[in-house]
Amino acid sequence: MTHAIQQMRQTSLAFRHALLKSEKKRIVGVIIFVCCFALLAIVRIFVLGSAMSRWGLVVAALVIAFEVGLYRAVNGSLHSGTDISSFVWYLSSVLECLFPAVGVAFLTSTRLLPDYRPLATPWVLAFFPFILLSVLRLTPRLCWVCGIVSALGYLAAAYVAGWHFSPGVSGFTVTQTAVKYFAFMLLITGALAAGVAAEIRSHVEAALREAETQHQLKQVAHELQIARSIQQSLLPKVRPQVAGFQIAGWSRTADDTGGDFYDWKKLSDGRWVVVLADVTGHGIGPAILASVCRAYSRASFNVRDPLETMLKNINQAFAEDLTPERFATFVAAVCQEGSDQVELLSAGHGPIFVYSSDNQSFRLIDAQALPLGILPDLWDAVPVKLILKPGDIVLLITDGFLEWENSAGEQFGTERLAAAVRQFSHREPEVIIAELYDSVLNFALGTPQQDDLTAALIKRSL
Numbered sequence: 199m200t201h202a203i204q205q206m207r208q209t210s211l212a213f214r215h216a217l218l219k220s221e222k223k224r225i226v227g228v229i230i231f232v233c234c235f236a237l238l239a240i241v242r243i244f245v246l247g248s249a250m251s252r253w254g255l256v257v258a259a260l261v262i263a264f265e266v267g268l269y270r271a272v273n274g275s276l277h278s279g280t281d282i283s284s285f286v287w288y289l290s291s292v293l294e295c296l297f298p299a300v301g302v303a304f305l306t307s308t309r310l311l312p313d314y315r316p317l318a319t320p321w322v323l324a325f326f327p328f329i330l331l332s333v334l335r336l337t338p339r340l341c342w343v344c345g346i347v348s349a350l351g352y353l354a355a356a357y358v359a360g361w362h363f364s365p366g367v368s369g370f371t372v373t374q375t376a377v378k379y380f381a382f383m384l385l386i387t388g389a390l391a392a393g394v395a396a397e398i399r400s401h402v403e404a405a406l407r408e409a410e411t412q413h414q415l416k417q418v419a420h421e422l423q424i425a426r427s428i429q430q431s432l433l434p435k436v437r438p439q440v441a442g443f444q445i446a447g448w449s450r451t452a453d454d455t456g457g458d459f460y461d462w463k464k465l466s467d468g469r470w471v472v473v474l475a476d477v478t479g480h481g482i483g484p485a486i487l488a489s490v491c492r493a494y495s496r497a498s499f500n501v502r503d504p505l506e507t508m509l510k511n512i513n514q515a516f517a518e519d520l521t522p523e524r525f526a527t528f529v530a531a532v533c534q535e536g537s538d539q540v541e542l543l544s545a546g547h548g549p550i551f552v553y554s555s556d557n558q559s560f561r562l563i564d565a566q567a568l569p570l571g572i573l574p575d576l577w578d579a580v581p582v583k584l585i586l587k588p589g590d591i592v593l594l595i596t597d598g599f600l601e602w603e604n605s606a607g608e609q610f611g612t613e614r615l616a617a618a619v620r621q622f623s624h625r626e627p628e629v630i631i632a633e634l635y636d637s638v639l640n641f642a643l644g645t646p647q648q649d650d651l652t653a654a655l656i657k658r659s660l
Contacts, residue, residue, distance in 0.1 A: 212406045217336055218276045224334035225269045228294065231327045232258050232265070238320075254305045254321075261297050264290075291332060291343050298324035299351035303358040313373035316356035322380060325352060329387045336399040338392035345388010349381040356381075422454035422482065429455055429485050432492060437628075438462050440470050441535040442659050446627035447474075448635070449652040457484025457526075458596050458652035459492050467501045469534050474594040474654045475570075476547065477526040484524075491516050491526055491570070505532055505543045505581050509567075513545065517571045525571040529594050531656060540592055540656060543581040545570050547594075549612070553619055555589030560616045586658035591623060591630070594656075598649035602638050610641050627655040 236258040243252060268290055275282050301321030316322065325348040332344040356377045429451075438445050447460040457477035464470050475491050477484040491512070498511040509530065516526065527547035533540045544550060546569025549562035567579040584592065595615070602610045618637040622630045631653050638651075 212410065213403060214281070215276065216402055216406065218272055218282075220334045220336055221272050222269060222276070224331050225265050225272065227331045227334070228328070229262055229265050229269075231324075231331070232261050232297075235320075235324060254301055257297065257300055257305070261294070264293065287335065287337070287340060288343060291335075291340050292347050294328045295325065295344050295347040296351050298322065298328070298348070299355040301355075302352060303355035306359055313361055315359040316352070316361050316377050317373060317380070322352065325384050326387060329384065329391050332388075333391050333395045333398065336395055336402060338396045338399075341388055341392035341395050343388075345385050345391065348388065349385040352384060353377070353381050419454075425482060425485060426451070426454045429459075429489065432461075432489060433459065434462055438464065438470055440533060442537065443470075443533050443535075444627050444657040444659055445470070445472060445655070446631060447472075447652075447654040448628070448631045449650070450635070450647075451485075451650045452480045452598070452647045455482050455485035456480045456650035456652075457488045458598070458650040459488045460594070460652055460654040461492055461495065462654075463496060463499055465499060465501050469501075469532055471499050472531045472533070472594070472654055472656060473528065474547065474596070474652060475526050475528040476596045476650070476652065478524055480650050487519065487524065487526065490519055491528070495528075495530075499530075505530060505541055506579050509543055509545055509570075509579075510575065513570045514574065517574050520571040525569040527565070527569045529565075531592060531594065531654075533656060538586050538658065540584045540586055541581045542584065542592070543567075543579060545579075546572070551591075551593040551595065551612075551616070551619065552584060553591040553593065553616075553623060555587060555591075555623065558620050558623070560620075562612070586656075588658050589623065590658045591619065592656040593619060594654040596650060596652045598647070598651040599634070599638055599653070601649060602642050602647065603645060604642050605645055610638050614641060627657050630657075631655055 236255055239254055239258070268286075271282060271286070274280075298321050301324065302316050302319060306315040306319045306321065329341070329344045329348055332341045335341075361373070361377050433449060434447060445462060447462070449456070449458055449460060451458070457480050458475065460472075460474045462470055462472045473495055475488065475495070477487045477491065494512045494515045498508045498515070500508070503511070509528070512528070520526075525546070527545065529542065529544040529547040529550060531540055531542050542550060542563065544563070544565040545567045546565050548565040550564075552561040552563060553559075554561065563582055566582065586592070599615060600610055600612060614637065615634065618634045619630060622633040625633070634653065635651065
């Protein structure tokens with residue numbers, strides 16, 4: 199709710215800014231029109247010898263002075279962020295529309311018959327530019343005000359100039375009806391200007407909302423990139439040096455951030471713990487939980503407790519941070535320098551692939567317990583102990599590899615994974631993982647990655 203209000207305020211400020219900029223352009227348009235009107239009057243009076251009143255030039259100068267003052271007020275409001283009273287908008291609209299009315303009433307040539315004075319004068323044409331320029335205020339009400347004030351002002355000016363709407367013996371004359379016709383056209387022009395202003399306003403507001411949305415998306419993308427860099431920085435950067443073993447890890451998220459991680463830690467007694475976890479889902483939420491799980495994992499592994507006790511401690515701490523629909527699969531492998539034994543314990547993570555170099559066969563080990571976060575206390579699980587011969591491999595991998603589908607909806611599956619590992623089992627652990635990823639890509643044939651991919655590989659040295 200707070201975010202929505204803040205977004206509305208930002209959009210309102212942006213619209214206010216656009217409104218003031220549009221008003222500046224409108225004022226410039228008014229000044230240009232009045233200057234052109236005055237220039238044509240000067241040509242008529244001093245070049246062509248027309249009998250126009252020179253007081254029109256004085257009125258034009260007053261209007262220009264007023265518009266210059268209004269321009270300065272708008273420009274000041276634009277830079278200071280203060281608002282201009284709505285009274286100023288309505289007052290300026292009324293005064294601008296009365297400018298032609300003054301000309302029709304008092305500055306029309308007296309050589310014309312009274313009924314023709316409000317018709318045969320260029321002042322009547324000046325109403326329309328003021329009404330049309332009111333569209334730039336993007337406020338339909340002000341357009342209506344301009345139309346109504348222009349129509350009523352024209353009728354009043356025509357009356358002052360000598361026009362009267364009273365039928366004679368043969369009815370109304372052409373001039374009598376023409377004045378009302380002109381007034382009605384001014385009113386219609388105001389209505390049309392209001393409709394155009396409303397349409398333009400809706401487009402401007404939509405454009406501002408879209409711009410604000412794009413700005414927010416860029417901010418989110420930037421923040422996700424920061425989160426991604428932080429998450430990537432938490433992954434190990436240097437392969438552990440364990441006598442008798444080669445260990446490597448790799449991860450690629452489906453989104454900017456993901457819920458998988460791998461890690462390793464050396465205990466004070468010389469043993470190494472290699473872990474891999476997969477929090478349900480992918481994105482920023484699982485990424486945060488994965489970081490929390492990693493922190494609990496690093497804090498819980500020590501030389502005092504057996505592997506099953508350490509996982510119980512991780513589960514107890516991690517479960518307190520999870521909502522009911524969240525959980526994480528977790529597997530830990532412990533190996534000792536100079537030993538051929540690997541101890542495994544999996545909380546919901548499986549299968550675990552064990553490759554035998556003697557007969558190039560695979561053994562799949564299922565999880566020994568429920569995933570972390572399902573129950574507040576883990577069961578009495580017994581770790582699996584493996585004796586590895588030179589060339590044997592233990593592969594910890596998330597289901598993103600196995601479940602990646604091709605265009606036909608067929609999953610990569612365990613058999614293709616086993617074949618890829620078997621083919622490159624003689625290579626370095628990093629190469630095996632890289633070739634496995636290439637095999638998945640070649641199988642997918644361009645289908646998008648739907649889940650995070652993470653692998654940790656332990657290989658017994660020759």
